[in-house]
Amino acid sequence: EPLDSFDDTRSVDLRTLADALLREVARASGPVELDRQQVLALVNWGNRSSFRSVHEFPINKATYSPLTGAIELLRAQLADTTSGYIAITGAPGAGKSTLLSQALAELPDRVVRYYAFIPGGGGNARSRLSAEWFLHDLSTMLRDAGLRTRRKKLPARTVHELRESIQEQLDAAAEDFAASGRRTIVVVDGLDHVQRDYSGNDALTAELPVPNDMPAGVIFLVGTRDLSPLRSEARQFVEDRGTEINLEKQRLDKSTVIEICERFDATRRLPRSVHELIADRSAGHPLSLVYLLARIDDYTGDDPDGFVAMVPQYDGDIAMLYRAAWDSLDADGELERVLRICSRLRIGFDLRWVRTWAADSTTRQFRTQLRYLFRLERGRWRFFHDSFRQFARERTSIGDDRSPNSTVDKEAHAEVADICESSSDPVFAAQALFHRYQADDLDAVLRLGTQELLRRQFRELRAASEIADDTKLVLAAAAQRGDFASLLRGLLMLSEISDKSSEIEDVDVCGILLRSGLVEAAIDYVGDEQALRVPLAQAYTLAADLAKQNNPAGERVFTLFQHFGLEQPGGARGVRTESEIAESWARCAAHFLPLDTALARMRAVLPPKVGDREWEFFRSYNLFDEMVTAYVSELSVTTSETLHAIDSALLDEIELISRKNLSEERTAGATALGLTPFRRSSRYESRPVVRGR
Structure with a gap:
């Protein structure tokens, strides 16, 4: 199809690709072969077809019940x-x-x-x-x-x-x-x-x-x-x-709140009278209930009835609970300072870091009084709900007229920047540039935004997307200052970080870190609720490898990303990519999912009938074959208790081709395409097979 005369997206992309291919061939001394990923890297299109953000909302299954x-x-x-x-x-x-x-x-x-x-x-x-x-x-x-x-x-x-x-x-x-x-x-x-x-x-x-x-x-x-x-x-x-x-x-009714209390670890053994009191004090409001359950989870006394009765009752305004928490803070303002700092952070924080700039007594008091307003993951504290972060930020931005003041907010960001810049922890030190920008200290932004600093952050395994975000702040500061040299430097930095992230895209960084004994670094590198930083197959592989080490973080990693299933979010789709994800997912399933659930999800990859596009059916069947093989292989090194049940279930699956009434001619056609139908192979014959019917 000829190119359009005007420069629409497709025309520009085709010209860009043609120029890049000609340059690549001109540099080569022989034939040039490029796969899909190499072509995308050649023209720096790695992020063109992928999502900028993850769009899955995390749900706390322990306290969730539908409205x-x-x-x-x-x-x-x-x-x-x-x-x-x-x-x-x-x-x-x-x-x-x-x-x-x-x-x-x-x-x-x-x-x-x-x-x-x-x-x-x-x-x-x-x-x-x-x-x-x-x-x-x-x-x-x-x-x-x-x-x-x-x-x-x-x-x-x-x-x-x-x-x-x-x-x-x-x-x-x-x-x-x-x-x-x-x-x-x-x-x-x-x-x-x-x-x-x-x-x-x-x-x-x-x-x-x-x-x-x-x-x-x-x-x-x-x-x-x-x-x-x-x-x-x-x-x-x-x-x-x-x-x-x-x-x-719309609220949770009393019976639903009681049902949640009966399955929540901290309340399941408490008498029904306490459950009913919890339903009354929370008024069926989901967030009020979560906060109340978190307070009980932290309670160490022997009078749960009296403790719950002292909790302020939800009256239709969640800010009332926040005001009550705020009014309980110490008079010297040290806890307020902790909230002033932490409510402006983009990342989670830990109490060891807080102790570097706050007294031990303040840190202990913060842990005792305010723990229920946060969620704790691998030692990192995060605001459980953004409404309290916003409440704390507004309360610590109050000016002389008793209303939020932008100057006071900038002063608070400047204080956060001072703390971060002096931190020996590279995770927090990397946040200084952002807070300097929020404090409107553009000279400090240009001072910090150097190639040397950002290269060091990349070597310290900071996410390339976060480095790129900070680089854009450098560009913004340079534009506001009219500093052409800094503007050019920022553009070069942005190009460099894009190239560096493309270079290591196919490297299993998490696996390398794990094998090197840097377990926490591997878990940090895989990503969080905001973004999956590695290919999905690598994330699943890390989760399975952690499970084999009896590290509970494996299940957390799997839970964080399992909603993607077999779909690489926004990435390339192909036979090998699909197979790698399927096999690594199946390895995780052997550790984290019940047998019936795992097999049901594996069966879901099969179409209900062959239809006219037989090659798609056989491709799906091969995928199913690879998943079952990986699942059984992973179980064989972890436990033998369920192998008999699995073999029985597998026999039912093996008969699926005969139930599809596939002819030998169709099977031969699939083989010609390089697709081998699933069959009982020596991989399964070495295991005891017991008929379940």
């Missing part, structure tokens, strides 16, 4: 809606994000989710709120969900081109709806974070479509504290159609 009333309201609203907006509103902790992540799983519709905020902080938290990141990830999600533009091309580079691509994809969704009745539901959660934390005119809220421009079969389902972040047309639509679901009126 059944809200789910019923949402499903009823969806049943009556084919286009436009539905809004889930409510105060912090009411369960908006949890509802949006859990309530749509059984729908036959196409569902994609964009989370403007994910608990846990992270260097790219602010970028999530921008139009560019929103449009890029939304276009990528719609593409992965089967909605493509008129011509096959990589995601666009500019906001304008991304808008055009998404409009084409939404038009394709409308065509699919007209043909099949399948709707496309776009979930956008955390709009209040955009309104509060991103004041630029390039915020993602400006990219939400006007209801009248939304094609049939496309629904935007938004989560926000109230309707104010929406554009006026969208607010009018929600108000006129009555499509707002306010979760303040």
Whole structure:
């Protein structure tokens, strides 16, 4: 197909690729062979087809129970809606994000989710709120969900081109709806974070479509504290159609709270009277309940009834609980200082670091009084809910007029920067540049933003995406100062970090660190709620290897990323990539999933029938074969207790080809394609086989 005369995304990309290939061939002394990843690296397109952020909301299974009333309201609203907006509103902790992540799983519709905020902080938290990141990830999600533009091309580079691509994809969704009745539901959660934390005119809220421009079969389902972040047309639509679901009126009933208490470790052995008291004091509000259970988990006394009775009762305002906690702080202001510092950090913190700038007595008091407002993961403290982080940040920004003051906030960031810059821990030292920028100390930003410093951070295994974010702050500071030399230096740094991250993309850094005995470094490197930093197969492999070392972090890693299943998020898809992920997932399943669950998920890769595209069936069957083989192999080195049951289940699976009535001709055709159908092989014959029926 000839190139268009105008420079659209596809034309520019084809010319760029052609130039790069010609240069590569010109440098070579012989034939040049490049695989997909090498081609992407050649033109620095590694991130063009991948997500900028992870869009999975973490759920605390121990304390989660669905808001059944809200789910019923949402499903009823969806049943009556084919286009436009539905809004889930409510105060912090009411369960908006949890509802949006859990309530749509059984729908036959196409569902994609964009989370403007994910608990846990992270260097790219602010970028999530921008139009560019929103449009890029939304276009990528719609593409992965089967909605493509008129011509096959990589995601666009500019906001304008991304808008055009998404409009084409939404038009394709409308065509699919007209043909099949399948709707496309776009979930956008955390709009209040955009309104509060991103004041630029390039915020993602400006990219939400006007209801009248939304094609049939496309629904935007938004989560926000109230309707104010929406554009006026969208607010009018929600108000006129009555499509707002306010979760303040939806609570966990008493029996549900008691059921949660009966399965939560800290309360399961307490008498029912305490469970009923917990239900009363929390008023069925999800976040209030979580905080109360966390307080009980820390309680060491022998009067749980009296302890729970002393906890302030939830009265419809979660800030009331925060004010009560704030009023209990010491009079000398040392605990307030700890909150002033920690509420501005982008990362989790540990108490050893706090002790380097706060007294031991203050640190102990912080641990005793405020532990229930945080979650603790591998020694790192993080605010359990962002509403308390925001509360603490606002309370420590109060000026002389008793209202939040930007100057006081900058002074607090300057204090955080001083502490971080003097820290011997490279994790915290790396945060200094960000806080200097937030303190509006641009000279210090340019002083810190050197190639030497950022190279050292890369060698210390700091995430390349975080280094790139800081480099962009250097560019912003240089632009504001009109410093051309620093601007050029920042551009070179940004290019260098992109090249360095591409170079090690295929290196199993986590495996190398683990084999070197640097276990914590390996766990840190794999990523967190904000981002998966390594290929998914490597993350699963690390989880399985940790499990074999009896390290409980293995299950945490698996739980963190298992929602991806066999899909590399935003990455390349191919036979080898798919196989590597499948095998490493199966190794994890042998450690972390029950037999019936693991086999059911492995069976899910098989299509229900061969159909016309036989090669896809055989490819799926080979994938199933590889998963079962890896699963049994991993179990054989961990336990022998369930091997008989597995062999019995495998015999049922082995008979699947005969139940598909595949002819020898079809099997031969698959073999010609290099796809060997699953069969009982010597890998299984060495194990005792016991018929289960």
